[in-house]
Amino acid sequence: MNNQQQHQKTMERVQQGLDRRYRKERHFRWLGLGAIILGLLFVSFLFITIISNGYTAFQQTYVKLEVFYDPEMIAPIGETDTEVLSRANYGGLIKASMRQMFPEVTNRREKKVLYGLISTGAAYELRNAVMSNPSLIGSKAEVWVVADDDVDMLIKGHIDLRLPESDRRIKDNQLGWIHLLQEQDRIEKRFNTTFFTAGDSREPELSGIKGAIAGSFFTLLICLTIAFPVGVAAAVYLEEFAPKNRWTDLIEVNINNLAAVPSIVFGLLGLAVFINFFGLPRSVPLVGGLVLALMTLPTIIIASRAALKSVPPSIREAALGIGASPMQTITHHVLPLALPGMLTGTIIGMAQALGETAPLLMIGMVAFIVDVPGSVMDPSAVLPVQIYLWADSPERAFVERTSAAIMVLLAFLISMNLLAVWLRKKFERRW
Amino acid sequence: MHTSTLIILLLGLMSLAYYFGRKRSLSIVGGKIRDLHSLPSYYGMQTAMWCGIPALILLSLWISFEETVVTGIVVESLPQELQSLPPERLDLVLNDVRNLSKGDIVSSTVDQTMQQAADHYSSLMDISHMALFVVALSVAILAGLWARRTITREQRARNRVEKAINFFLLSSSTLAIFTTIGIVLSVLFESMRFFQQIPVTEFLFGLEWSPQTAIRPDQVGSSGVFGSVPLFAGTMLITLIAMIVAVPIGLMSAIYMAEYAGKRFRTLAKPVLEVLAGIPTVVYGFFAALTVAPFFREMGTNIGLTVSSESALAAGVVMGIMIIPFVSSLSDDVINAVPQAMRDGAYGLGATRSETIRNVIIPAALPGIVGGVLLAVSRAIGETMIVVMAAGLSANLSANPLEAVTTVTVQIVTLLVGDQEFDSAKTLAAFALALVLFVITLALNMIALHIVRKYREQYE
Numbered sequence: 008m009n010n011q012q013q014h015q016k017t018m019e020r021v022q023q024g025l026d027r028r029y030r031k032e033r034h035f036r037w038l039g040l041g042a043i044i045l046g047l048l049f050v051s052f053l054f055i056t057i058i059s060n061g062y063t064a065f066q067q068t069y070v071k072l073e074v075f076y077d078p079e080m081i082a083p084i085g086e087t088d089t090e091v092l093s094r095a096n097y098g099g100l101i102k103a104s105m106r107q108m109f110p111e112v113t114n115r116r117e118k119k120v121l122y123g124l125i126s127t128g129a130a131y132e133l134r135n136a137v138m139s140n141p142s143l144i145g146s147k148a149e150v151w152v153v154a155d156d157d158v159d160m161l162i163k164g165h166i167d168l169r170l171p172e173s174d175r176r177i178k179d180n181q182l183g184w185i186h187l188l189q190e191q192d193r194i195e196k197r198f199n200t201t202f203f204t205a206g207d208s209r210e211p212e213l214s215g216i217k218g219a220i221a222g223s224f225f226t227l228l229i230c231l232t233i234a235f236p237v238g239v240a241a242a243v244y245l246e247e248f249a250p251k252n253r254w255t256d257l258i259e260v261n262i263n264n265l266a267a268v269p270s271i272v273f274g275l276l277g278l279a280v281f282i283n284f285f286g287l288p289r290s291v292p293l294v295g296g297l298v299l300a301l302m303t304l305p306t307i308i309i310a311s312r313a314a315l316k317s318v319p320p321s322i323r324e325a326a327l328g329i330g331a332s333p334m335q336t337i338t339h340h341v342l343p344l345a346l347p348g349m350l351t352g353t354i355i356g357m358a359q360a361l362g363e364t365a366p367l368l369m370i371g372m373v374a375f376i377v378d379v380p381g382s383v384m385d386p387s388a389v390l391p392v393q394i395y396l397w398a399d400s401p402e403r404a405f406v407e408r409t410s411a412a413i414m415v416l417l418a419f420l421i422s423m424n425l426l427a428v429w430l431r432k433k434f435e436r437r438w
Numbered sequence: 439m440h441t442s443t444l445i446i447l448l449l450g451l452m453s454l455a456y457y458f459g460r461k462r463s464l465s466i467v468g469g470k471i472r473d474l475h476s477l478p479s480y481y482g483m484q485t486a487m488w489c490g491i492p493a494l495i496l497l498s499l500w501i502s503f504e505e506t507v508v509t510g511i512v513v514e515s516l517p518q519e520l521q522s523l524p525p526e527r528l529d530l531v532l533n534d535v536r537n538l539s540k541g542d543i544v545s546s547t548v549d550q551t552m553q554q555a556a557d558h559y560s561s562l563m564d565i566s567h568m569a570l571f572v573v574a575l576s577v578a579i580l581a582g583l584w585a586r587r588t589i590t591r592e593q594r595a596r597n598r599v600e601k602a603i604n605f606f607l608l609s610s611s612t613l614a615i616f617t618t619i620g621i622v623l624s625v626l627f628e629s630m631r632f633f634q635q636i637p638v639t640e641f642l643f644g645l646e647w648s649p650q651t652a653i654r655p656d657q658v659g660s661s662g663v664f665g666s667v668p669l670f671a672g673t674m675l676i677t678l679i680a681m682i683v684a685v686p687i688g689l690m691s692a693i694y695m696a697e698y699a700g701k702r703f704r705t706l707a708k709p710v711l712e713v714l715a716g717i718p719t720v721v722y723g724f725f726a727a728l729t730v731a732p733f734f735r736e737m738g739t740n741i742g743l744t745v746s747s748e749s750a751l752a753a754g755v756v757m758g759i760m761i762i763p764f765v766s767s768l769s770d771d772v773i774n775a776v777p778q779a780m781r782d783g784a785y786g787l788g789a790t791r792s793e794t795i796r797n798v799i800i801p802a803a804l805p806g807i808v809g810g811v812l813l814a815v816s817r818a819i820g821e822t823m824i825v826v827m828a829a830g831l832s833a834n835l836s837a838n839p840l841e842a843v844t845t846v847t848v849q850i851v852t853l854l855v856g857d858q859e860f861d862s863a864k865t866l867a868a869f870a871l872a873l874v875l876f877v878i879t880l881a882l883n884m885i886a887l888h889i890v891r892k893y894r895e896q897y898e
Binding site for chain 2: 021028029031032035036038039040041042043045046047049050053056057060236237238240241243244245248249257258261262263264265267268269270271272273275276278279280285286301304305308332334338358361362363364365368369371373391392394395398406409410413416417420421424
């Protein structure tokens with residue numbers, strides 16, 4: 008009786024607390040789910056911001072002009088050799104065409120503003136057209152030329168017209184001309200090829216990422232040619248040959264620590280060793296690749312060791328058993344089986360290197376470079392540094408270009424990671 | 439371009455050497471492989487190594503000393519008054535000579551002697567290139583031929599080749615040590631030069647940071663004060679904000695993933711969260727500067743607070759977002775390492791899941807979680823791009839997250855980007871900051887790894 012009462016009392020106490028405990032349980036669970044949803048929200052918010060800011064950069068505003076290829080201005084003496092053609096005043100042709108279209112503009116200052124609607128790059132387009140086809144001289148043609156970045160921003164709706172005129176980059180008279188052009192169907196948005204075929208420029212409408220992509224390519228090439236063989240060799244040594252002693256321990260501790268050293272410190276190493284000590288030039292992909300190779304080495308070594316570890320010992324024993332030397336065992340049997348894992352690790356390391364910025368700032372890869380680099384010894388920028396440089400530029404048009412460059416960078420990174428996942432899925436073996 | 443042609447030629451020669459070495463070994467024994475000590479391909483490899491490696495070593499030595507030797511010869515041929523210039527001036531002159539010979543822009547006017555020196559320089563360089571070409575190729579051919587001649591049936595080719603490969607493997611693995619030594623030395627040397635100008639105590643305990651030094655003695659401007667406390671305070675503030683964001687979110691999502699989420703949810707949500715880890719930091723920096731900082735400022739003005747447009751809050755929150763996957767994947771590992779038996783024991787006693795997690799799993803996984811958080815702190819301290827783009831530049835000793843503060847990494851970048859004299863206190867200060875940064879992150883890593891390792895031994 009007494010025992011049963013005791014039991015009932017206990018059950019009552021448990022029952023009393025149960026609601027509270029279940030409520031706590033639910034709250035805890037919601038907290039966890041909330042944390043994950045918050046994380047997912049951050050991801051989607053980040054992507055939405057970048058994409059909504061950047062997708063317009065893949066289009067560029069063009070203006071249709073009626074250009075008269077005036078022989079007087081291009082080749083006044085009638086000579087048409089390349090020297091004369093390349094030096095002619097093509098900007099003048101555009102100005103003439105603009106004057107013709109807006110004859111009411113006579114004021115000197117207004118004229119200057121009017122010419123400002125067209126990008127300075129338009130003259131080069133005309134030059135290229137004439138250089139490749141000198142028979143154009145003397146003819147009249149309708150030409151689509153690149154508009155200035157302010158016009159571009161207006162057409163894309165990035166300029167707030169409610170602001171007072173003095174706060175706007177586009178003034179009221181310019182607005183009038185642009186409306187007039189629009190009514191005549193002389194303004195059009197087209198796919199922005201310049202963005203993929205040009206190097207950097209101070210003019211947003213003429214700037215592109217080709218130089219940065221080429222720089223990134225050369226940098227990664229150097230990084231890969233150094234980091235992959237050395238990383239795999241180091242992993243093979245540590246996993247298969249290294250005796251268990253203090254020296255090996257020291258190497259392992261070092262690799263683990265290097266993996267966590269801030270990337271900017273690697274930049275200082277590059278500055279002090281490669282540039283100041285060995286006298287290599289600044290801002291070239293060679294030095295950038297070397298620094299990034301040192302930085303990605305721990306990643307590759309750790310991934311390669313994991314891949315080697317996953318090859319079962321029976322493979323090694325079988326090879327040794329039929330008389331292969333230890334080196335033959337490794338090179339003929341273990342390495343081929345571990346290679347997919349090593350490649351996966353290497354691709355992830357390369358993706359990391361592609362996105363890295365800070366160490367490259369230290370070795371001078373922040374210079375303003377217009378030319379597309381042609382070799383590992385040409386000064387160049389890389390994609391993330393280009394993003395950093397553009398993010399610092401005040402023009403509104405560079406904001407969308409920065410976002411577009413980020414989209415390109417992320418596309419590269421995502422495809423590299425997908426490749427790594429695919430490799431792992433395809434060649435993963437369960438023993 | 440010229441060097442790469444030479445390297446390609448050498449690689450071609452190496453494959454030829456492989457072919458001939460292999461053929462030679464076969465012809466010695468008349469095609470009966472079992473009479474050879476090693477397989478024929480090892481004789482081929484041995485010949486190829488003899489052909490390629492000495493030539494490649496020669497090539498790299500030549501390239502590293504070419505410039506110095508040629509410059510030395512050019513200096514000797516310069517007129518006496520140029521030779522007796524102080525070393526810095528002489529360097530400038532030599533730089534001009536080099537640029538002149540490449541056809542680049544020259545800083546000073548070109549006179550007769552300069553032009554002569556430049557011609558001399560480029561002709562010497564041409565001679566050196568030609569000589570390298572001839573010498574390297576003949577070394578390769580001679581060594582290859584010699585190796586081919588010495589092939590005998592008893593030669594232990596496999597052992598030699600394997601020894602060479604083993605040497606390569608060993609030296610690759612020591613590169614990590616050399617990198618560490620390189621980092622320590624390069625940072626330490628410049629820091630020592632810095633501490634000769636500025637006392638260590640002033641650097642470590644000074645409360646004011648203003649690295650602008652006057653270039654000319656008569657220039658108006660601050661004389662440069664290098665007290666690093668505001669920088670470290672700023673770093674700590676931003677790191678603290680990042681941790682306040684990252685640790686709860688990262689830990690809770692790891693717990694949910696490990697203990698509650700179904701398999702389908704996990705396979706879907708986990709990769710998406712891991713995307714955050716793969717995004718380059720420059721993208722986070724852009725995001726912080728363009729979106730998050732203005733957002734906080736707007737919000738501040740709406741509730742009557744003045745928020746700086748480069749507030750520590752914006753940089754810290756974005757850095758926290760960056761670190762979430764780092765915290766969550768590390769905690770995921772340790773939570774999964776807690777043995778199932780401990781969970782089952784708690785469930786058997788009637789505990790709910792959350793009670794099990796809070797009273798059993800977290801305490802058991804705590805050392806691992808603490809280790810992971812320490813690693814995350816060390817990452818946040820060393821993070822550069824987010825703070826360069828979103829945090830302030832001027833040192834400000836403040837604990838208010840709405841104000842602009844600067845960090846150690848921001849200062850390293852601003853001190854070293856751009857053209858400066860390399861031995862001014864301003865640039866050397868960057869190396870001193872990097873030294874402290876390196877020591878702090880190293881110490882944090884050591885502690886974290888120690889904690890994690892100690893914990894792991896308990897259950898294995």
